[in-house]
Amino acid sequence: NRVVLYSEGYDGPFSVDLTRLEVVTAERETTAALIRGIAARFRELGYRIGGFNACLTSAVLPGSGLSSSAAVEVLIGTIFNVLFNDGTIPPETIAAIGQYAENHHFGKPCGLMDQMACAVGGIVHIDFKDPQQPLVEKVDFDFAAQQYRLLVVNTGGSHADLTADY
Known part of the structure; x- marks a missing residue:
């Protein structure tokens, strides 16, 4: 009854006992902390959780401002969803669970935008007029067909030390 996450480029696995x-x-x-927070919130909301081993590789640097923590949260939530809940949990709920884990277990204030974008996937428009029920719409746009490219530029800055003022 343990989640073990191996992540390329990090020392040792991240291991969480799901009984604690x-x-x-x-x-x-x-x-x-993110894994434990996701599992805790799943259980609080009445969803099933169970142990698994996973291996992760990513080119996204922690603190880069490219939603690295949100991506991990959504990954763990999606694994719990698919393996133990038959894939029935909507992406909006997985996003909110990720936000909870980051706020309460990881200890960093954050909104819901990064988690929602990761959970829904692709290009999305999110209206947060009602923060408890954000409206999420996928945007159908083919960058390649329009001869556009998206570029990610390393500015050398970090988002790792952002505060609630952000």
Whole structure:
């Protein structure tokens, strides 16, 4: 009854015992805190969870401002959804669970935009007029057909130390 996540470029696996889902202060700002927070919220909401092993590789640097923590949250939530809940949990719920994990277990204030974009996937328009029920619409746009390219530029800045003021 354990989640073990191996991530290329990180020392050792991140391992979380699913029988112990309370906030662990010593885990703040770690991937283990995100995993524990996702599992805790799934259980609080009445969804099923269980152990699994996963291996992750990514070119996104932590703190780069490219939603690295949101991507991990949505990945863990999606694995729980597919393996233990028959894929029945909507992406909007998985996004909200990710936000909860980041706020309460990881210890970083964040909104819902990054998690929602990761969970829904592709290009999305999100209206947060009602933060409890954001309206999410996929945007159908083919960049290649319009001869556009998206570029990611490393400015050398970091989002790792953002505060609630952000």
